[in-house]
Amino acid sequence: MQLQYKGDFDEALKRFEGWWDCQIIDRPLVSISVKSDGAVKLPAKSHPTIRQKWMDVQYNVELFEGSLDAAVFLGETFPKFSPNLGPDVCASLFGAELKFSARTSWSVPILESSRQILGRKPDLDNVYWQTIRDMTDLSLQRGAGRWVTGITDMHTNGDLLAALRGPMELCLDLADDIEAVRAGCEHVTDFFPTIYEDLWGRIEAAGMPATTFCPILHAGRSYMTSCDFICLISPEMLAKTILPSIVREAGYLERSMFHLDGPGALVHLDALLELDELDGVQWVYGAGKGPGGRWVDVYKKIQAAGKCMQLKCRDIDDAVALTEHLRPEGLWFTIGAEYSRDEAEAFLAWIGRWAAGKRG
16 A cells, blocks of 8 residues: 555555564664654644543644654654544543543543442443544544554553552452452453454554554554553462453454563563463663663563564664664664654665674
C-alpha cells in the first residue's frame, strides 16, 4: 500500500514483518525524528473544558492532520494517528468514569473488592468507548491513503483490574484474597477478544495493518500487551494471578510484544521471556535511567531468548554503542534526539553496513 506521506511504506512494513521473526531484510528497524522547516497547522478551536477537548473527535483528528505537512518520515517512522482517551479507557467499559488533565486521564475506582468484577460485562456503547470508535472511524476515513490508524491504548488484564479497584486496594486484595484477583483477571480477559476486535475489525476492513500507541506494524492481528501494575508485585504473585491473562492475550494475537515499564518491572523479565506466545519486548527504562547503553545486559538477555525488541536510544551515539554488544537480527532502534535529513540518512546507511558486516 502507498501512503501520501510515506512513499516507501511497503518497505517499512516488510522490514517489520521480518523483525517479528528476528530476521533481516536489509537492515534493522530504525525510527528517527527528522527536523523540518514546515509549520504545524493547528485547528482554530477552543474548548470550555479539558474534558471537551479530549472528547472532541474532529478536533483531535484535525490536530494530527495539521502536523503532517511539517513531518518527515524516514526509516520505519510512518504517519500514525492513535485514538486516545488515556490508559484507563477500558475501565470505562465496566462502569468507571474518567477524569482528565491536560496530558493524561485516569479512572475513578468503583469496586469494593476484586470479586465485584465477576458478572460484569463490558458496555461498548458507553460515551468513552463510542468516542474511541468515532475517532477510529474518522481517522480511517480522513487518513485513507495518507496515514495509518492505530488501536487505542487498552491497558487490560491486571491494569484493568487496578483501574477499577485502585492500585493500593488491589495490592491489599493480593494479600487478603489472591484467588479473587486471579478470578478477576480471568474474567476481564474473557472479553479481550471482544474489545480488541471492535477496533481491529474497523481497521482490517479498511485494508490497513495493525499498529498501536507504540508504532509497531503487522499486516494482521497484533498488539502491544502490557501491565504496569506488575512493578508492585513479586514474581510469585504474577505467576498466580496476572501472567495467565498475559499468556491468553498474546496467544490470541498473531503478533505480540510486551511493554515492560521501568526498573521495578525487571524482576518479571525471565517469566515473560519464557512465554512462547510472546514475540518481543519493549523495555522502557524511564526518565533519568538512560541511556540505553546502561541496559546492555537486559538487551542481551532478551536477544538470547530469541525475542525481537525495541531499543530506546538517547541519540545516535547511544545506538552505535549498543551495536557493539548485539546482533542485528530482531533489533529496532528508536532514536530519541532530532536530526537533519542528511544525518538521519547517514545513520540509516551506516546501520545497514553494520548489519551486513555482522551477517557476513
